[in-house]
Amino acid sequence: MIANPQRRTLLKAAAGSLVVAIAPAALVDAGAAPAAAAAPASVNSWVVIAPDGAVTILSNTSEIGQGTGTAIAQILADELDLDWRTVRIDMAPVEDKFFNAGWGEYATYGSGGVARQFPQLRKAGAQARAMLIGAAAAQWNVVPAECDTEAGWVVHRASQRRQPYRALAASAATMPVPENPPLMPRERWRFMGKDIARLDLPAKTDGSASYGMDVKVPGMKVAAILQCPHFGGKLASVDAAPAMAVRGVLRVVQLDNAVAVVADSYWQAKKGLDALAPAWDLAKASRHTSSAYNAALVDAVNKGGAVYPPRNSSADKAQADYNTAMAGAVRTVDQLYTVPFLCHAPMEPMNATARVDKDGAELWLPTQTQSNSRAAIAKALGFEPARVTIHTTLSGGGFGRRIEYDFAVQAAQIARATGTTVKLVWSREEDMRHDFYRPAVAIKLTAGINADGMPVALQVGSACESLLEYSRNGADRERARPVDPSPIGEPPRYYNFAAILFRITTMDAGVPVGYWRSVATSQNGFAYESFIDELAHQSRQDPLAYRRKLLKAGSRELATLNAACARAHWEQAPAKGRHRGLAMVKANGSYVAIVVELSAGDGGKVKLHRITCAIDCGTAVNPKNVRSQAEGGIVYALSAAFYGEISLKDGAVEQSNFHDYRLIGLADMPPVDVLVIDSSEAPGGAGEETVGPLAPAVTNALFAATGKRVTTLPLSRSGFTLG
């Protein structure tokens, strides 16, 4: 038993909610078995047990704010049956055996940190437990089936013997690895499904948490960078002298499309950079301006793009199925939706620290993509990937931006040119102007409506840029055949349409685009849920009743919708002057419904009164954290809905900082009430699934309040702002 534990605090946060915050114990053993060998022992790759009993659980998922490290620790700690006070987390090295089982790479995206490797993580923990039991049983000369575990100890009740894991770890590692170890039954879960305090949070309250921006390597210099403001432009020439004249500046480095200044400190590098007047070669640069490009997107969906058939079908069959379904329609409704480019704008601007010598490279990265970064950096430098070491730091937000490695390759190139370790720091202006944006999209929805006012078939036409063309330097662009299907996202097959027909047109603007929190659901959620609302109102049906008719009885979609609406008192009239809007999506194996209650005053001033959200993400490993992520996605989406817009002029972004890319603030926030639906289904995503339904819940509420149907975002374009 652990004697004299440090303060183990059970804290009652508020009526009905309990947060368990456990301080690390002094790892003193009283009456324990003889200590193990002095070195820490890996029971299996994921778990290292130190002689003092500290258990380090490795995470293969970057900590970008979503708390997956603690969730992985909860999973392994339950399967292993650990004392939580002994648990630490660390990042796993970038090796094949740590690749996310669902993604086949070491990367953090698609809400897959728990959902895509839950069975594999459980199995790894269960295997380690079985091997520890095997080691004890061998020592005691008993059958493993007679043994059990208790919070870090193997016990043999019949003979009242017990051994701590730290004394067994070395021999456990030599035990055969069982192929199908028994998993910890739900009734014995002490961590999974509980509101466990996140292990990374205390350091985030005292300035000690270290992000990419905070990396310190002895002898390190700092670089500031200016990339060609026009996408696709190149650096023609630059006179380095004005920068070299600035105190502390060491070197000016020319890159293909950028100039960087290396100095002893960031401010000196920035002053040097600001003194330069680079000449850009714009021969191949984008010339697009948003007004014309947006009009071209609308033209494209009105003309109609090529049919994109579902797997195991053909364009002709998909069209024929749609035509057949449309025969049951008495009228047709169509509506057009437009949304702009959006930037990610994590609070920590892009940065990377790199050291390159003749033998290889070492980087310290706030990144969501370790194995791909390593490959890209190795390729850029002419090394084998094994010669590139990636250290993952905390990220000040990711949202899909750090799935790219442009800044990492730049840092490596600058470090090589300089011959010292270099930390490359992007300004906020560079971060905002050189993003991999959520594309600008035009979506045209067409539905055939039957005599009862219900839709029988849906046609979805999308026009936007191709993610595959730009993300990761176009590494996957060959998959865009015949066209990039990413605009499809999750087809709304949970609604009872007899046929859904997709048409896609790729409309290039030369602007790098990539994965923005919730990806295609961010634009499709807005379109589908605004449209369903419009159809409901047209046939004089309540939006909840209308959706209930379109969803399958007993479905998780229906249960989630009903849960959100019950909690929001949808079927009782709101207070005078208040109006509600509803939206729901399915994404990444999870189901989300949101009700927004607001009032709209003179001059387009909107007051948000309440946001109610129900999320069914299957087994919620850390429900408190799911609630925080759900709320986080809602706030992220609120900024985008009301204000978010990146516009282009002559192939350059017009916005540059938070004065012209406005974000929601604390004073704008209504109460946000998140219900995590209790479920023992397989885990789905929780990091991005509330983003898609938020905007349409707002615009549907605005329709109820004003009779005005908003089909373009941001809302500020329609004269609505938060009062």
Added chain:
Amino acid sequence: MAHTININGKNHQVDADPDTPLLWVLRDSIGLTGTKFGCGAGLCGACTVHLNGQVARSCTVPLSAVGKARVTTIEALSPDRSHKLQQAWIIEQVPQCGYCQSGMLMAASALLRDKPKPTDADIDAAMTNLCRCGTYNRVRRAIKRAAGMPLGEAA
């Protein structure tokens, strides 16, 4: 050029250009990285420190303007996370990525010193720091918890 500035109760000799923002003096010259760079334009608050106890966005304060002012950074809020705001931040599980939270805590600590029982309007006015992870409602709750006030709805 040598300057002497007082940070967290200690005098430091700093050799930096007078136009260097205090943010970069703290981070690069002194090595205190708890104060964060978010925008460089005073718009996000990630760089919030106290000057003579008053909030200041250190990315907009040049070294030449600091003079004899007492600079306080997040590192000095407490030696051991025992400040009532830090305790409340942990109980309420406020941070997500955490990058904005040093600034949030410095703004909150100045608020509580000026208004020990802040109203929602007081909190709205003082807490203008930006957060991309959407922790705002938990920030509000944690401030009220630290102030010993009713918390409002459960989170």
